[in-house]
Amino acid sequence: MLEIYLDNNATTPVLPQAIAASNLAMISHFGNPSSTHVNGLQAKAQLDAARQRARRVLGAGAGQLIFTSGATEGIQIAVLSALNEVRRRSPSGAQARPKLLYGATEHKAVSESLQHWNQLLGLDCEIMAIPVDADGRHELDFLRIHASSAALVCTMAVNNETGVISDLAGIQQTLQACSSPALWLVDAVQALGKLELELAATRIDYATFSGHKLYAPKGIGMLYVREGAPFTPLMVGGGQESALRSGTENMIGIAALNAVLELLENHDPVFQSTPTLFSFRDQLVAALTQAFPDIVWNAPLNLTVPTTLNFSVPDLASKEMLDLFDAAGIRVSSGSACSSSASAPSYVLRAMKIDDAYAASAVRLSFGPAATQDEIDTACSRIIECGTALRRACLVPTDQPDVWRQQGLLRLESQGACCWLVTDAASGCCVIIDPLAELAQRIKNHVRGQNLRVLAILDTHGHADHVSARTALAAALADKLPQGAGNCDSLGWPDTGTIGITLADGEQAQAISVGELTLARTALRGHTADSVAYLAGTAESGRMAAQAMRHAFTGDTVLIGGLGRTNFTSSSAEDMYASLRRLAVLISEQCVICPAHDYHAQFVTTLSSERRFNPMLSRVLCAALPIPAEVFAKEKELVDSALSDHPAQVLLCGVTGKDCGNADDVRDDIHIRADLIKDLSHDLPDTLLIDVREMYEHNFIDVEAYDAPVLNVPLSRLAQHVNDWLGNSEQPLIFFCRSGKRGEAAAKCLRRLGHTKAWSLAGNI
Numbered sequence: 001m002l003e004i005y006l007d008n009n010a011t012t013p014v015l016p017q018a019i020a021a022s023n024l025a026m027i028s029h030f031g032n033p034s035s036t037h038v039n040g041l042q043a044k045a046q047l048d049a050a051r052q053r054a055r056r057v058l059g060a061g062a063g064q065l066i067f068t069s070g071a072t073e074g075i076q077i078a079v080l081s082a083l084n085e086v087r088r089r090s091p092s093g094a095q096a097r098p099k100l101l102y103g104a105t106e107h108k109a110v111s112e113s114l115q116h117w118n119q120l121l122g123l124d125c126e127i128m129a130i131p132v133d134a135d136g137r138h139e140l141d142f143l144r145i146h147a148s149s150a151a152l153v154c155t156m157a158v159n160n161e162t163g164v165i166s167d168l169a170g171i172q173q174t175l176q177a178c179s180s181p182a183l184w185l186v187d188a189v190q191a192l193g194k195l196e197l198e199l200a201a202t203r204i205d206y207a208t209f210s211g212h213k214l215y216a217p218k219g220i221g222m223l224y225v226r227e228g229a230p231f232t233p234l235m236v237g238g239g240q241e242s243a244l245r246s247g248t249e250n251m252i253g254i255a256a257l258n259a260v261l262e263l264l265e266n267h268d269p270v271f272q273s274t275p276t277l278f279s280f281r282d283q284l285v286a287a288l289t290q291a292f293p294d295i296v297w298n299a300p301l302n303l304t305v306p307t308t309l310n311f312s313v314p315d316l317a318s319k320e321m322l323d324l325f326d327a328a329g330i331r332v333s334s335g336s337a338c339s340s341s342a343s344a345p346s347y348v349l350r351a352m353k354i355d356d357a358y359a360a361s362a363v364r365l366s367f368g369p370a371a372t373q374d375e376i377d378t379a380c381s382r383i384i385e386c387g388t389a390l391r392r393a394c395l396v397p398t399d400q401p402d403v404w405r406q407q408g409l410l411r412l413e414s415q416g417a418c419c420w421l422v423t424d425a426a427s428g429c430c431v432i433i434d435p436l437a438e439l440a441q442r443i444k445n446h447v448r449g450q451n452l453r454v455l456a457i458l459d460t461h462g463h464a465d466h467v468s469a470r471t472a473l474a475a476a477l478a479d480k481l482p483q484g485a486g487n488c489d490s491l492g493w494p495d496t497g498t499i500g501i502t503l504a505d506g507e508q509a510q511a512i513s514v515g516e517l518t519l520a521r522t523a524l525r526g527h528t529a530d531s532v533a534y535l536a537g538t539a540e541s542g543r544m545a546a547q548a549m550r551h552a553f554t555g556d557t558v559l560i561g562g563l564g565r566t567n568f569t570s571s572s573a574e575d576m577y578a579s580l581r582r583l584a585v586l587i588s589e590q591c592v593i594c595p596a597h598d599y600h601a602q603f604v605t606t607l608s609s610e611r612r613f614n615p616m617l618s619r620v621l622c623a624a625l626p627i628p629a630e631v632f633a634k635e636k637e638l639v640d641s642a643l644s645d646h647p648a649q650v651l652l653c654g655v656t657g658k659d660c661g662n663a664d665d666v667r668d669d670i671h672i673r674a675d676l677i678k679d680l681s682h683d684l685p686d687t688l689l690i691d692v693r694e695m696y697e698h699n700f701i702d703v704e705a706y707d708a709p710v711l712n713v714p715l716s717r718l719a720q721h722v723n724d725w726l727g728n729s730e731q732p733l734i735f736f737c738r739s740g741k742r743g744e745a746a747a748k749c750l751r752r753l754g755h756t757k758a759w760s761l762a763g764n765i
């Protein structure tokens, strides 16, 4: 599939013209510009020509133009120069230190450099962030108040995450109006090639640029220094760059950058005109709106460069959107490349006071000025396909008739808490267990999209860490629930429509029929006084044998590698002890336990695995000599006392060791090389390749291209298939995804449960 690269704010591909220029610099013009022989003179001529061109393109006037390794270096030099000047002007012991101001949405290179050099030079200046308004523009009133006592003001020209264009004219006016003595640094990385720059005509003292943001390679950048602005070299040595930046020049990078600037200067058609860039954006906006009708733009389109779009699709996490786009061959990001692996919401969007829920869904799509009409057309049609895939998977509201029918168990997760949906597609009904408010919209979309009747919405206990979404969901899905569904107990168990069933210990329990499946309820006191378990399996002649139980929803009683806490006021460790021993009678060793929490992405467990990895449970269930209930209670008290209930943290509902179940035998030997799959599937023809990506991602792959049959079992549906796979532990299972992470998580889960032939495809597909 042809890749559509729409992450140009992170970095751009290198233009062929720039590659050709670099090659020439390596092959023919390889001299050192400081040498006095012909090769050196030739290189020096190239260097001078590149500098002259850069000066013209940037309107540098009489200012200095220094080649650097990139924008981060340029920022260091500018900050060091400005702060060294502060030191010079106000020697130690002098009165109040001036302030250092930077825009709250500035790239981290700026704020971190200010901290670093302020500390290193022992200045102790106050560093203040200039707030931005909801549009992402600097609060000029704040600047007005502080600019007269500031030594340095740093304001970027265009934001890398949102594309918001700063009001540099307004900032200049403000600085002039209050006769600010401050030096002014402008990070112009994202402006080059997108906005006209006439630096010498402004009050700007320092401006930084980066080659790899405009089709030159990484490792080359430029720093503009206004004539007369203070300067302190960061690097000294051979005196290159007029002794402003020592070190032999990166002639390969400079040649490439020069080639790009030549195209820019000559208005070469490789760079689209501004109206064309706007028309590209209009086209993308139309496609995105068609694909995701609820889309929200995180920055006003009339204040941004045409090449950057930052948007959120409510109730879909950035990661899900990125995975979807990636599967469709479109590369986008969730924010700046430096922070897109961090899970915290973007500080840029936070500074704009964008709701955390939207910030957590943010997607940045950025094309470059050299984008082509073909690329944009392909991107638009793929975006529309992405929208269709999301609707078919019922992740967004849909009235589409051809949704993907989903059978069996679905796990939804938020911050370690799990909600389970038990669905019988044939009879079109489901039961929802432990619904979370954060997932309520997703559950609604699913139920409505799949056109399911909701037989019951249940909780396994009264949750201490969150408010159940049960009542709100019942109201929102009233038309999907049976008449009189309001008549239920405090955990949602219906008063009517249940059947009587005998469990393996002889208990007469109540149950609900979910198609062929029977879901029985039994008390499981301990974690809380109201804790219950819902046991799903097949009933025969009104009985459910332990072997017939496929899934056990045990709430917070059995966690993965640990037990639910028993130090709430309504807890009882003795009751938990009795419940655990009863559970071992009601379900088999291989019954898949689906907990209400999964703190370490281990998905599900079984009693057999817990005996192996959960020492406490194993001693309770020991057939020969179980520990007495009083000993269990004492030990449990000690373990629970280690749980810290910090108000700022999510309340932990139990203790689970991070490594519990990731013992060495699970961790080792989990990866398999792609080139071995062909041999393996030849020797063992029942080898299964399992794509654990979500359906909307799998939809885009070419199944024929693989060396073994490919099954799609998204991680959210793993629990449904675990029983079958554990029942045939000789069948090789090879899990894969995009980056290898989800595949590895699935393989680890199966290994932990005792499947010895579960692997994860090493690396990327």
Ligand code: PLP
Binding pocket: 009, 010, 069, 070, 071, 072, 073, 107, 109, 156, 158, 159, 160, 187, 189, 190, 209, 210, 211, 221, 336
């Ligand atoms: N400033 C902005 C606005 C950027 O987008 C980047 C790149 O991510 C930088 C600075 C750092 O540039 P470089 O990678 O050249 O050091």
